[in-house]
Amino acid sequence: MKEEKHIIFLFFLPSIIFLAVLFIYPFLYGFYLSFTNEEGEWTLENYLTFFKDPWEVRTIWTTFKIALPATLISILLAIPFSYYMRHGIKGERLISFFLILPVTLGTVLVAEGMLSYMGPAGWLNQFLKAIGIIKEPLRLTHNYTGVLLGLIIHNFPYALLMLLGYVSGIDPNLEKAAQILGADGWYIFRKVIFPLWVPGIAMAFSLNFVMAFSVYPTAVLLGQPSGPTRVMSISVFHWAMEKFNFNVGSAIAMVMGLIELIVILVVMSLRQRMFKGGSMVGKA
């Protein structure tokens, strides 16, 4: 029996090494860096550098202002779509293809595309001008709106696929049972589907928020990285890669991580409050 356990452990070893090298070690090293100076002495100086500078502290608020609406809009848009698609619809493969496309292309390519499409002389503005809706081109890039749109376009597919995966796993017989007991569509959504969906929505929200909160390429390419869209990750980059102060960079990264953790905990406690029955979700 003991030997068997050792053998099972060996099977896990590659993934443990993978996690240790690529995730645990860098995190612990960053944690260590954030509390030391360049000479390797323990200090809180890095955190103080960040929190004493209002220009830096403001990035927290800036990041929230972008990440929270982007996540909320993605999730709120994805909920009705995935609810409609939960039993499978015609052309689902094609829809999934177009949803996954921006994900596979990567943030940079999508951002570049949006720059030319939604820019002052881009197709969108030319079209709107041509049909007479606007006179002056809309400013949709290199500002807050640009980053927000970019994030939504990038995060919406994730949100949709995650929510869809969860909601289509809810036993369809529950809906039928509710219907036979006299419930109409809206009642079924409120009393059966939504309560069972809450854990999935909470999960999708958390992951989406973390993605949006650590946004970098979109904020640089579609925003104004020196001003209104100077998010925390830009600040980290600035300290680490432009000033070559890894210690302060790490400290800011740690603050970012802590904020994300707090938001996830808040979401999870809300979930607990809304969902008491346990997660017995399964198919027949």
Place this chain on the structure above:
Amino acid sequence: MEIQRDLHTFLNERNGVVDTVKDFKEIKIKDLNKSFGANQVLHDFNLNVEKGEFVTLLGPSGCGKSTTLHCLAGLVPIDSGEIYIDNECIDDGTKGIPPEKRGFGLVFQNYALFPHLSVFNNIAFGLQIKRLSKNAIKEKVQNALKMVRLEGYEDKYPRQLSGGEQQRVAIARCIVMEPMLMMLDEPLSNLDAKLRIEMRYELKTLHEKLHIASIYVTHDQQEALALSDRIVVMKDGKIQQIGPPEEIYCQPSNLFVADFMGFRNIWPANIKEISSENEVVINVSGFELTIKNGSIKKADYLNNLEIGAPVFTAVRPEDIQVGNGPVNSLRCKSEVVEYLGEIRHIGALINEDVRIDLRTGEAGEEIKSDGIIEVWIPPGKILLFSQEGDRIL
């Protein structure tokens, strides 16, 4: 009859049940057809269910029994045909009354309890939609829980219950609505053998108490026989036979029903001699059997049969007698002896081509595999079918 009715009233009063089921005589299903793509799952399905009747749809998986329920419930649109409650048409294929307005109940195979709701709220779900007062809901839920013997389970959640308990909650959730028709879709198939028999007994008791018209779907002939007033045997979306359990069991109208009802010995044969209207001698490969069966008279059909015409014959294993008999005596070589408690099941060979299954009581103790046994088949216990599978005798 009168006395029986009084007894029911008495039982109902004793159990605090008030018979408030909406008054109707029968539910009629007429010429129901349903296809999924190119696959027609129901062919001209006709069935009447009377108030208080317990009808079972019996058949192998994929024969359309569950589809019939879903069509009746309104969950699946029908292609053509009509469904009536007395004279009121509730579905004619163009527009049907939606499921939530039909007043039918459905118990799902996997129970479909709401996992996020307590037992109380599961059972109260439909009553809350009806906007009954809190007290009325409480009383009805308590009554339903008493019916399924789950008092005190109000605050538990489905995941804390065993399979049998979940099943009972599902039934309580259905009966609390006092449906006109209660449909049960293989409700016992997820339970283990012992529990299945207990729950079957409870279902029967419950039906005796409440007399809700019920349609029960199963592939288990024992369940069907034990529970039903009438059984509908189905195959490939077509009704094979409708009748009370005794009739289905003893007088199957075709070869499929016979096979399904445990006539394990089915042999191809030829007519050798037609002695009278109800006596025929047939030739099964290598031996002769005399059939004398007066229960179904299809004299015309019999008269049209020529000597030598191919037919099928069927015998139940339990109808075959061990020992020397007056007619239809056979010698066979036993291959397998299965000990089943009070009986033994023996698989034997009459000759190279014909296998025979028989069941014996104590007489079987002597029989070893590879031994020679003398058996005989009473002429009245043999059924005769045409080559197309229709019952002749």
